[in-house]
Amino acid sequence: MQESAHQALGSAGAPVVEALREALGASVVSLPAEFAGRSHADSSRMPCAEPIALVRPRTTKQAATALRICHAHCQPVVTQGGLSGLAGGACLLGGEVALSLELMNEIEEIDPVSATMTVQAGVPLQTVQEAADAAGFMFPLDLGARGSATIGGNLATNAGGNRVIRYGMMREQALDVEAVLANGSVVGGLRKMIKNNTGYDLRNLLIGSEGTLGVITRAVLRLRPKPRAVSTAWCGVPDYASVTTLLRLAQERLPAGVSAFEVMWPGYYDFVLTRLPELRAPLAGRHAFYVLLESSGAEPESQSAAFEAFLADMLEAGTLEDAALAANETHAAAFWAIRDAPGEYGRLIPGRVSFDVSFSIADVGEAARRCDERLRAHWPDATILIYGHLGDGNLHIVVQQPDWPASAAAEVKRTVYGVTGEMGGSVSAEHGIGTRKLEVLALSRTPAELAAMRAVKAALDPLGILNPGKLLAS
Numbered sequence: 001m002q003e004s005a006h007q008a009l010g011s012a013g014a015p016v017v018e019a020l021r022e023a024l025g026a027s028v029v030s031l032p033a034e035f036a037g038r039s040h041a042d043s044s045r046m047p048c049a050e051p052i053a054l055v056r057p058r059t060t061k062q063a064a065t066a067l068r069i070c071h072a073h074c075q076p077v078v079t080q081g082g083l084s085g086l087a088g089g090a091c092l093l094g095g096e097v098a099l100s101l102e103l104m105n106e107i108e109e110i111d112p113v114s115a116t117m118t119v120q121a122g123v124p125l126q127t128v129q130e131a132a133d134a135a136g137f138m139f140p141l142d143l144g145a146r147g148s149a150t151i152g153g154n155l156a157t158n159a160g161g162n163r164v165i166r167y168g169m170m171r172e173q174a175l176d177v178e179a180v181l182a183n184g185s186v187v188g189g190l191r192k193m194i195k196n197n198t199g200y201d202l203r204n205l206l207i208g209s210e211g212t213l214g215v216i217t218r219a220v221l222r223l224r225p226k227p228r229a230v231s232t233a234w235c236g237v238p239d240y241a242s243v244t245t246l247l248r249l250a251q252e253r254l255p256a257g258v259s260a261f262e263v264m265w266p267g268y269y270d271f272v273l274t275r276l277p278e279l280r281a282p283l284a285g286r287h288a289f290y291v292l293l294e295s296s297g298a299e300p301e302s303q304s305a306a307f308e309a310f311l312a313d314m315l316e317a318g319t320l321e322d323a324a325l326a327a328n329e330t331h332a333a334a335f336w337a338i339r340d341a342p343g344e345y346g347r348l349i350p351g352r353v354s355f356d357v358s359f360s361i362a363d364v365g366e367a368a369r370r371c372d373e374r375l376r377a378h379w380p381d382a383t384i385l386i387y388g389h390l391g392d393g394n395l396h397i398v399v400q401q402p403d404w405p406a407s408a409a410a411e412v413k414r415t416v417y418g419v420t421g422e423m424g425g426s427v428s429a430e431h432g433i434g435t436r437k438l439e440v441l442a443l444s445r446t447p448a449e450l451a452a453m454r455a456v457k458a459a460l461d462p463l464g465i466l467n468p469g470k471l472l473a474s
Contacts, residue, residue, distance in 0.1 A: 110223075117221045434471070
């Protein structure tokens with residue numbers, strides 16, 4: 001149904017744009033000549049066409065009107081947020097209306113008693129973080145694109161980031177969402193309670209649906225107590241068994257628990273320290289694995305003592321070979337700068353093929369070994385960078401060889417996704433499926449699961465107008 005709706009656009013384009021302009025006005029609906037030069041592509045580097053019209057509602061009512069008109073004209077719509085996605089989910093295939101929520105960018109309420117924040121979908125993540133901080137709370141979701149990524153996009157892709165190990169994915173940060181369905185009807189009551197067992201959970205159905213089931217317009221976010229103490233260490237670890245032991249014991253023994261547990265293989269560590277002279281090696285020696293361990297809590301003095309004692313115990317037991325403790329926020333920021341170096345990939349490693357996959361924590365080490373071994377069998381001189389959020393099983397793999405042919409990328413993908421499928425992993429830990437991972441979704445979903453997903457899509461979007469060609473193949 002999605003494909004037929006998409007193909008019907010040639011004759012439907014002009015009438016639907018006229019109807020949108022008449023109902024919403026030129027201040028909401030822009031024509032190509034009026035947004036000339038504007039980029040519509042996300043950060044995935046996937047091809048992106050120009051929309052036949054750009055709709056920028058300021059209210060849920062305007063968004064609902066736009067979708068009701070598009071539904072009546074069988075007009076495909078692609079919802080866009082901050083365009084920081086990496087799977088092509090916000091890119092246009094051709095002939096669609098772009099629905100941008102950039103002007104729905106207000107924080108409507110902060111409720112300190114319920115510890116909630118009600119926001120419109122176009123509010124940037126960093127704005128939410130700063131508002132929560134000013135109110136004496138913390139909003140725990142964090143990722144590199146915090147300044148441009150919007151809450152609506154975070155919800156649509158069920159974003160993860162660095163603190164999933166403690167606070168969970170974006171799904172765990174929202175108590176309720178408001179969304180406009182394909183026919184223009186509005187669902188979601190913006191309820192503030194944690195417990196709400198009243199049938200099907202539409203909130204969780206819409207979160208992670210990548211704009212294929214509805215357009216998220218507002219949300220009630222959970223706020224968390226602001227940590228008063230953050231302890232950070234850079235650890236050198238002898239083997240993968242010790243890495244998992246360190247994680248298990250840190251979760252068991254540290255009074256404040258684990259707020260981040262980032263693991264880097266030597267190839268990644270050596271690459272970024274060599275290419276980025278502003279980075280400094282936290283440890284003198286070389287190690288099989290490097291771990292950035294963070295624990296955040298409410299008692300500065302007792303936490304610091306417990307954290308140092310834990311590291312000493314791990315060193316004595318041989319679980320750690322060496323460790324550097326951040327003495328202040330500047331030291332901690334220097335540790336994090338090593339882990340956040342992928343933000344420089346655009347200039348450091350052009351032509352790269354990147355993966356964001358996940359496995360059970362017990363399987364991550366073996367999965368990385370198999371991927372590295374099979375990739376090197378084909379490309380012995382390739383740059384292969386492996387790192388990830390081990391606490392949630394998320395593995396990042398980046399592969400590049402300057403002189404390989406264009407056809408090599410497909411073989412690299414078959415290699416890494418082949419390992420992912422055979423080990424029962426997920427082809428998308430974060431960022432979603434979009435168009436980039438359509439062909440490999442079946443490696444992580446059974447035929448019955450895919451059929452159920454298509455049935456849900458058909459029920460909520462029977463004409464297939466919402467983000468066609470994304471998440472589920474036509």
